[in-house]
Amino acid sequence: MKFIQADVLKQKPTDESKLGFGKIFTDYMFTMKYKVGQGWYDAQIEPHRPIAFDLATTVFHYAQGIFEGLKAFKNEKGEIRVFRPEENFKRMNRSAVRMCIPEIDEKLVLEGLFELLKIEKDWIPTSPGTALYIRPSIVATNVALGVHAGTEYLFFIILSPVGSYYAHGLAPTRLLVEDFYTRATVGGTGEAKCIANYAVSLRAGEEAAKKGFDQVLWLDANEKKYVEEVGSMNMFFVIDGEVITPMLTGSILPGITRKSCIELLKANGYKVSERKISIDEVIEAQAAGKLDEAFGTGTAAVISPVGMMEYKGRDYVVNNNEMGKITKWLYDTITGIQTGRLADTHNWVVKL
Amino acid sequence: MKFIQADVLKQKPTDESKLGFGKIFTDYMFTMKYKVGQGWYDAQIEPHRPIAFDLATTVFHYAQGIFEGLKAFKNEKGEIRVFRPEENFKRMNRSAVRMCIPEIDEKLVLEGLFELLKIEKDWIPTSPGTALYIRPSIVATNVALGVHAGTEYLFFIILSPVGSYYAHGLAPTRLLVEDFYTRATVGGTGEAKCIANYAVSLRAGEEAAKKGFDQVLWLDANEKKYVEEVGSMNMFFVIDGEVITPMLTGSILPGITRKSCIELLKANGYKVSERKISIDEVIEAQAAGKLDEAFGTGTAAVISPVGMMEYKGRDYVVNNNEMGKITKWLYDTITGIQTGRLADTHNWVVKL
Numbered sequence: 001m002k003f004i005q006a007d008v009l010k011q012k013p014t015d016e017s018k019l020g021f022g023k024i025f026t027d028y029m030f031t032m033k034y035k036v037g038q039g040w041y042d043a044q045i046e047p048h049r050p051i052a053f054d055l056a057t058t059v060f061h062y063a064q065g066i067f068e069g070l071k072a073f074k075n076e077k078g079e080i081r082v083f084r085p086e087e088n089f090k091r092m093n094r095s096a097v098r099m100c101i102p103e104i105d106e107k108l109v110l111e112g113l114f115e116l117l118k119i120e121k122d123w124i125p126t127s128p129g130t131a132l133y134i135r136p137s138i139v140a141t142n143v144a145l146g147v148h149a150g151t152e153y154l155f156f157i158i159l160s161p162v163g164s165y166y167a168h169g170l171a172p173t174r175l176l177v178e179d180f181y182t183r184a185t186v187g188g189t190g191e192a193k194c195i196a197n198y199a200v201s202l203r204a205g206e207e208a209a210k211k212g213f214d215q216v217l218w219l220d221a222n223e224k225k226y227v228e229e230v231g232s233m234n235m236f237f238v239i240d241g242e243v244i245t246p247m248l249t250g251s252i253l254p255g256i257t258r259k260s261c262i263e264l265l266k267a268n269g270y271k272v273s274e275r276k277i278s279i280d281e282v283i284e285a286q287a288a289g290k291l292d293e294a295f296g297t298g299t300a301a302v303i304s305p306v307g308m309m310e311y312k313g314r315d316y317v318v319n320n321n322e323m324g325k326i327t328k329w330l331y332d333t334i335t336g337i338q339t340g341r342l343a344d345t346h347n348w349v350v351k352l
Numbered sequence: 353m354k355f356i357q358a359d360v361l362k363q364k365p366t367d368e369s370k371l372g373f374g375k376i377f378t379d380y381m382f383t384m385k386y387k388v389g390q391g392w393y394d395a396q397i398e399p400h401r402p403i404a405f406d407l408a409t410t411v412f413h414y415a416q417g418i419f420e421g422l423k424a425f426k427n428e429k430g431e432i433r434v435f436r437p438e439e440n441f442k443r444m445n446r447s448a449v450r451m452c453i454p455e456i457d458e459k460l461v462l463e464g465l466f467e468l469l470k471i472e473k474d475w476i477p478t479s480p481g482t483a484l485y486i487r488p489s490i491v492a493t494n495v496a497l498g499v500h501a502g503t504e505y506l507f508f509i510i511l512s513p514v515g516s517y518y519a520h521g522l523a524p525t526r527l528l529v530e531d532f533y534t535r536a537t538v539g540g541t542g543e544a545k546c547i548a549n550y551a552v553s554l555r556a557g558e559e560a561a562k563k564g565f566d567q568v569l570w571l572d573a574n575e576k577k578y579v580e581e582v583g584s585m586n587m588f589f590v591i592d593g594e595v596i597t598p599m600l601t602g603s604i605l606p607g608i609t610r611k612s613c614i615e616l617l618k619a620n621g622y623k624v625s626e627r628k629i630s631i632d633e634v635i636e637a638q639a640a641g642k643l644d645e646a647f648g649t650g651t652a653a654v655i656s657p658v659g660m661m662e663y664k665g666r667d668y669v670v671n672n673n674e675m676g677k678i679t680k681w682l683y684d685t686i687t688g689i690q691t692g693r694l695a696d697t698h699n700w701v702v703k704l
Contacts, residue, residue, distance in 0.1 A: 050405055059411070061419055061487070061489065062554070065551070143377075146517075148554075148558075188534045188552060189551070189552050194415075195414055196551040198499050199414055200541050203451065
C-alpha cells in the first residue's frame with residue numbers, strides 16, 4: 001500500500017481528560033478513489049490534510065455519503081485492540097447499496113485500517129473511557145448538478161483520539177421524547193448509516209439541547225407511537241426483568257453495540273426481546289414501578305444510562321436517576337472486552 | 353464588494369445545443385463565510401476554483417447543507433433577466449431555519465448575485481430552452497465529528513449555462529409512482545430545500561431510471577395514498593377542467609414555479625385547487641377519460657408534460673402521451689415572461 005510521509009507531525013494531546021469527541025485528528029488518513037468504469041483505485045495512507053473540492057461536487061448538493069464509527073484501544077503491553085471492525089465494513093456496504101454508492105472490498109479496507117492504526121499507535125489514548133475513534137466515510141466527488149448518483153467517490157478513514165461522548169461522562173442522560181419531528185420512515189434511509197439522516201435530526205436535537213436534554217428519543221414517523229432510537233444510540237428498556245429493544249423495522253440503525261449487547265445478555269441468561277415497544281408501554285411500566293432501567297448503546301457513548309425522559313411535557317424518572325445493574329454490567333463487560341481487562345469470550349477483538 | 357480576478361478565463365461553450373444540465377461552470381463565483389460570534393463575513397466574487405476542505409468537515413459527515421436553483425436569461429438587447437430571485441433567497445432562509453443554518457441577508461446576496469451576473473453575462477446562453485442556471489448553496493464547514501449544527505458555514509453561488517433538464521427536451525415524461533420508498537414525512541425536512549432530501553431519493557430514482565422512467569412520483573410516507581411531488585418538480589393534474597396541485601402539507605417543497613403557475617392560472621380564470629389528491633383519484637379520472645393533463649413544474653425543467661404514469665405495475669397514459677393545452681400555455685407563458693418575449697404582467701423579472 002502506498003504511503004505518503006507527512007512533512008511535520010502534529011503535537012499529540014498531553015491531557016487525555018480533555019480530549020472531548022471528534023475535535024483532534026491524527027497525522028495520517030487512509031484514502032481510496034472510485035470512478036465508474038475503473039472501480040476503486042489508489043488506496044493509500046497519506047497525511048491528514050485538507051483536500052481541494054470543486055463547489056459543484058455532488059456531496060455538497062445532494063448529500064450522497066455514508067460513514068461508520070468504531071474504536072481502537074491500546075493496553076499496557078502496547079497491543080492495539082479493534083472492536084468488531086469487520087461488522088462496520090459489512091454495514092458500510094449495506095449502507096452503500098441503499099445510497100447508490102459502489103461497494104468496497106471489505107478485506108482491503110480492513111488491511112488499510114490496520115496499517116493506518118499501526119502507524120498511528122502513539123495517538124491511541126489509554127486512560128479509562130478514552131479510545132481512538134475511527135471514522136470511515138464515502139462521499140460522492142464528481143462535479144455535476146443533475147440529481148443522480150455520483151460517478152466518482154472518495155473513501156477515507158480518519159482517526160480522532162476521544163474521551164466520553166457526553167461532556168458529563170457516564171452520568172445518566174436526559175432524553176426528550178420527540179412527538180413532532182421525525183427522523184426516518186420505513187421505505188426511507190433510517191437503517192443506512194448515511195449522512196442525510198443526521199442532517200434531518202439536527203433541528204430536533206438543537207431544540208432539545210436548548211431545553212437541557214442530552215438527546216432526542218425518536219418515535220416511529222407514522223403513528224408517533226413506537227420507540228425507534230436516539231440518533232446516536234439504540235435504546236434498551238428493562239421492564240419487569242425483560243430486556244427490550246426496538247426490533248429493526250427498516251427505519252432504525254442496526255447498531256453494532258446493540259447487537260453486541262443482545263449477544264452478551266443472551267449468553268448470560270437474560271431474557272432479551274427485540275420487538276415493537278410503544279412509548280405508552282414504557283410510561284405505564286414507569287408508573288407501575290416496573291421500569292427498572294433504560295439505556296442507550298452506540299460506538300461513541302458505548303452504554304449510556306438514561307435517568308429521565310420527558311414526554312408531552314411530563315417527566316419520567318428512571319431508576320432514581322441512577323445507573324442500573326444491567327446497564328453497569330454491560331458497560332463494564334463491553335469496555336472490559338474492548339480494552340482487554342476481561343476475556344474476549346465472543347472473539348470480537350482484532351489484536352494488532 | 354471584493355473582487356478577485358481569475359488568471360485565465362475558460363473557453364465558453366460554442367454549441368448551445370449540447371450544454372446539458374449542470375456540467376459546465378463559469379469563471380467566477382460569489383462566496384461568503386460565517387462563524388458563530390462573528391456572523392456572515394468576507395462576501396466576495398472570486399474565481400470558481402476548487403477549495404480545500406478537511407475531510408472531518410461537518411457537511412461530509414452530517415449533510416448539513418441547503419441550496420436553491422434559479423435562472424437568468426439574456427434577450428437580444430443584451431439585457432440580463434432574472435426570474436423571481438427574491439423568492440429563492442426567502443425560501444433559502446426558511447430552509448436555513450429548518451436545518452439550523454444561520455440566515456443570510458437576502459438583500460446582500462441578491463446584490464452579490466446581480467454583480468456576479470453582470471461579470472458573467474457573456475456566459476448566458478440565448479438559444480430557446482437555454483438559460484444560465486444559478487445555484488446558491490450553504491454548507492457547514494467547521495471541522496468536528498460530534499453530531500451538532502455547524503459553527504462555521506460557506507455560502508456560495510455558482511453558475512452553469514444549461515439546456516433542457518431532460519435529455520429528451522420537452523417530450524412527455526414517464527413517471528413511476530413509488531409505493532415502497534419514501535422521500536419525506538410531515539415532521540421531516542421535505543419542505544426545506546436541504547441536500548439530505550436528495551440523497552434519500554437517489555435509490556428510487558436510479559431504480560426508476562433503469563426501468564426507463566424519467567422520474568419518481570412520490571406518495572405520502574404514512575398512507576402511500578396522496579400524491580406529493582416528483583423530487584425535482586411539483587405536480588399538477590387537470591381533471592375535468594379543474595387544475596389540481598397537492599397542497600403544501602410540510603413534506604412537499606414549496607416550488608417557485610409551482611407558485612408562479614398557480615398565480616398565472618388564477619389570473620387567467622382557471623379553476624385551481626391546492627388540495628390533497630390521492631393517486632386513486634388520478635387513476636379513476638384517467639379511467640373515466642377525465643384526466644386531461646398532468647405536468648410537473650420546477651426551475652430546472654420549467655414545465656414538463658407527463659405522458660405516462662406506472663402504478664403498481666399498470667401503465668396509465670395521459671392525454672395520448674402528448675403535451676396538453678394548459679401545460680403548453682404555462683410553458684409558453686412562463687418562458688415568455690422569463691425571456692422577455694411576453695410582457696412581465698406580474699413583475700416577476702429583475703432586469704440588470
